[in-house]
Amino acid sequence: DAGITQSPRHKVTETGTPVTLRCHQTENHRYMYWYRQDPGHGLRLIHYSYGVKDTDKGEVSDGYSVSRSKTEDFLLTLESATSSQTSVYFCAISERTVDGYTFGSGTRLTVV
Amino acid sequence: AQSVSQHNHHVILSEAASLELGCNYSYGGTVNLFWYVQYPGQHLQLLLKYFSGDPLVKGIKGFEAEFIKSKFSFNLRKPSVQWSDTAEYFCAIYGNNRLAFGKGNQVVVIP
Secondary structure (H helix, E strand, C coil): CCCEEEECCEEEECCCCCEEEEEEECCCCCEEEEEEEECCCEEEEEEEEEECCEEEECCCCCCEEEEEEECCEEEEEECCCCHHHCEEEEEEEECCHHHCCEECCCEEEEEC | CCEEEECCCEEEEECCCCEEECEEEECCCCCEEEEEEECCCCCEEEEEEECCCCCEEECHHHCEEEEEHHHCEEEEEECCCCHHHCEEEEEEEEECCEEEECCCEEEEEEC
């Protein structure tokens, strides 16, 4: 959707290397989320943010960290990538959480 | 914590057939429920949502869902599917500052 951009769209990286994924929004929405999507698991929340410098863990946060220094950017870092982190990562934004989310186009990450 | 469960993860049906996907939720707070659709190779898009009022909710592309509190359910329906409805469908519930998603229903519509 217009207003939310994820980069890169695809990435292949080696085990043990750090990786940062970026989510950029132009909607000035307060809430931002990182999910991973895996077959048979649906979408699982990694981390989320409810404002600049305000973040919290989701259900699968181990091995991931996030930062939000500006309203428009939410970064997801895999500190030392493992093969189990091969997945499709989606960013989502929301101003009022009860309205649901707008999702980005996703980043397909492969860890070899 | 809130959760939703979806059954019949893989559904195959012919065009013009009716579709119903089940979603059961668990949550002790105010219930806000959603259905999202993900077409092949694309991101999730909102189909419809319920947070109060009429329990029968109309969404885009001819979809509807009914909230039945006594059954803890929010089932998605479409009377007559098209090949373009081939997609994965996710039920989700809002609570504790986030959406929790079900594991999804992969729906394949055969022309």
